[in-house]
Amino acid sequence: MLSVRDQIGTVKTAFVFAGGGSFGAIQVGMLHSLAAHGISADMVVGSSVGALNGAFYAGDPTLKGVERLGDIWRGLTRHDVFPMNWRTVLGFLWRRDFLISHDGIRKLIDDHIPYRNLQDAKVPVHIVTTDIISGDSVVLSEGSTSEAIVASTAIPGAFAPIPYKNYYLADGAISSNTPIQVAVQKGAKRLIILPTGHACATQAPPVGAVANALHALTLLIARQLVIELEGLDPGIEYFVVPPLCPLVGSPYDFSRTADHIDRAIATTDAWLAHHGLQQGKIPGEMRLHSH
Numbered sequence: 001m002l003s004v005r006d007q008i009g010t011v012k013t014a015f016v017f018a019g020g021g022s023f024g025a026i027q028v029g030m031l032h033s034l035a036a037h038g039i040s041a042d043m044v045v046g047s048s049v050g051a052l053n054g055a056f057y058a059g060d061p062t063l064k065g066v067e068r069l070g071d072i073w074r075g076l077t078r079h080d081v082f083p084m085n086w087r088t089v090l091g092f093l094w095r096r097d098f099l100i101s102h103d104g105i106r107k108l109i110d111d112h113i114p115y116r117n118l119q120d121a122k123v124p125v126h127i128v129t130t131d132i133i134s135g136d137s138v139v140l141s142e143g144s145t146s147e148a149i150v151a152s153t154a155i156p157g158a159f160a161p162i163p164y165k166n167y168y169l170a171d172g173a174i175s176s177n178t179p180i181q182v183a184v185q186k187g188a189k190r191l192i193i194l195p196t197g198h199a200c201a202t203q204a205p206p207v208g209a210v211a212n213a214l215h216a217l218t219l220l221i222a223r224q225l226v227i228e229l230e231g232l233d234p235g236i237e238y239f240v241v242p243p244l245c246p247l248v249g250s251p252y253d254f255s256r257t258a259d260h261i262d263r264a265i266a267t268t269d270a271w272l273a274h275h276g277l278q279q280g281k282i283p284g285e286m287r288l289h290s291h
Helices: 004-008 021-036 049-059 063-074 086-095 103-112 145-152 179-185 209-230 257-273
Strands: 013-017 043-047 125-131 137-140 162-164 167-170 190-194 237-240
Touching (some): 013 049, 021 190, 021 209, 043 179, 049 063, 049 125, 049 145, 103 145, 125 179, 137 145, 145 162, 145 167, 179 190, 209 237
Parallel strands (some): 043 125, 190 237
């Protein structure tokens, strides 16, 4: 029987990280299990919070690095990522401007990602953003790590878009192309996709404008991933790590982070033990459903 490591082989493999707000903690658990089983990537492609996780992994693609990422996530609060106070609210009301500062994301990047330019990562990393004017995907593979991730996580209406060359860049999750197609265009022949899932067991909409926007984005991402996988070239192998199901809460809520990580480690371990890397299929948990 092939070991988990042998199941990957020598074909160029990409880890593909989708978006999902605080549900990005689920990807950390998935990564922990993959790294513990000796599974690594030749390139990383990420969008939205997946850009942050993917970029961190690309700087230290080891189990020790993933464990450090887990420690960072376990210490995060909503304010670390979405810094809001009375000044930001008043500024929004007075200027009709954007609600949240980019300072929280920038600090996370500067404090924890050691390379300042994308091309200096240990593993090639490609960050997916969206041109808010045209809706096209703009992929950043070199230049400022901070600017790329800030742009990819800039939820429209909450964060200001980032000027870049002739573009105004925003959250990569809203563009028509998901990281899947970007990975293929960059030469990957095997994709290991790390989704965040959606709150399939939640019985009511989350409270608050940003929470609702994030919830809607997770639904969009889930639907988009399934559509693109169904239309993928048969010559491309893909394996989707199953997201957590049932999943409750909001992608704006960071209070469940530790539980998300631990559950994702356990479910990914079980998926690998049941030969998940020999079964290229779309998990039922990925399709939109409720409980």
